[in-house]
Amino acid sequence: MTEQFDVVVIGAGPAGLSAALNLVRARRKVLVLDSNRPRNAATFASHGFVTRDGISPLELRRLGREELEAYEGATFAKAVVSAIEPGFVVTAGASYQASAVVIATGLTEKFPALPSLRTFYGTSIHSCVECDAYEYADAPIALIGETDDLAERALLISQWSRDLIVFTNAVGRITADEETRLAERGVSVDRRAVADVAGDRDGLSGIVLADGDVIPRSAAFVRPMYSTNLGYAASLGLATTAEGWLEIDDSGRTSVPGVYAAGDSTAPGPQQLIVAAGAGARVASAVNRDLLA
Structure with missing residues (x-):
């Protein structure tokens, strides 16, 4: 029954x-x-x-x-x-x-297709800003995403650190007006394709771009x-x-x-x-x- x-x-x-x-x-x-x-x-x-x-x-x-x-x-x-x-x-x-x-x-959650992202997810890469940003106050942070709300999320993260770079992975949309507003808070935008993230057992160390550049970052937020x-x-x-x-x-x-x-x-x-x-x-x-x- x-x-x-x-x-x-x-x-x-x-x-x-x-x-x-x-x-x-x-x-x-x-x-x-x-x-x-x-x-x-x-x-x-x-x-x-x-x-x-x-x-x-x-x-x-x-x-x-x-x-x-x-x-x-x-x-x-x-x-x-x-x-x-x-x-x-x-x-x-x-x-x-x-x-x-x-x-x-x-x-x-579906993340950008970065081979090593899961290695650092939950330790030095996170998705919830309100949950985890405090631990990275004033640290060099990356925001990685492919959506059209990246500017809004970047403004939120800038409450904790303005040493912030937004990586759109050549997909995410940030308008010129949004980029200007972000720049006023010290936040920069990198529209190049992202190949991977880099780091070691101590955590994230950088964002690896498709053109070979590695941008030093000690923490990242990903937009799923x-x-x-x-x-x-x-x-x-x-x-x-x-x-x-x-x-x-x-x-x-x-x-x-x-x-x-x-x-x-x-x-x-x-x-x-x-x-x-x-x-x-x-x-x-x-x-x-x-x-x-």
């Missing part, structure tokens, strides 16, 4: 765990399904989470799961969700039926291309934005009654763990109230 739950939460990052914790404290029977492949697994330390500044993201997940599983109504399963059928039958190896579903599966992980929910017909984000109201309700979303799959913004956790708590409140109705 299909096991019954009040709520199935898909994803055990800070959004999913926060939603699940608040729901089980509302005496809901909650199942959390997670593949255990977080995109911040390479990061040694996360920042900005009050009382947990500097903690490993994996340790934060472990603590969150430990707290959740202390409650009688909580169940956790390591599993990949393959489908959600109408009626909220969730398939993840086994089948589970729920009165409500919370989607908290986050995003997938983001995509959502929502193939398993295709049968639900959830409304999305033109960019692929889930459309939600202020409480995390999607276009399908009974389906909610929290975290990075709902909108671009600061990729901070504490932001996702707050969204999960907000969604839990909406789910509990809606189930009462």
Whole structure:
């Protein structure tokens, strides 16, 4: 028989765990399904989470799961969700039926194709400015990306260091007006193609350009291309934005009654763990109230 739950939460990052914790404290029977492949697994330390500044993201997940599983109504399963059928039958190896579903599966990152980028990702190359820029205050920093919002991100990084060079990899778009504004803050733009990044066991040392130049840098921020992980929910017909984000109201309700979303799959913004956790708590409140109705 299909096991019954009040709520199935898909994803055990800070959004999913926060939603699940608040729901089980509302005496809901909650199942959390997670593949255990977080995109911040390479990061040694996360920042900005009050009382947990500097903690490993994996340790934060472990603590969150430990707290959740202390409650009688909580169940956790390591599993990949393959489908959600109408009626909220969730398939993840086994089948589970729920009165409500919370989607908290986050995003997938696609980086510029630089062979050694992953070697330094999470140590001296990062994607979240708000999370990691403080550690590189006044250091020589690179911003590498291929999108049309590089100027905006560069202005943000310049709050921490103005020894900043933006590398567009001959793809990213920065207008003349944007370049002028960046120059006023001491930020320069290099539009040449990037071949790779260089460094050693101590960290990043430079950006290797296709023409052979190596520009010394001790840290870098990379601008990924983001995509959502929502193939398993295709049968639900959830409304999305033109960019692929889930459309939600202020409480995390999607276009399908009974389906909610929290975290990075709902909108671009600061990729901070504490932001996702707050969204999960907000969604839990909406789910509990809606189930009462």
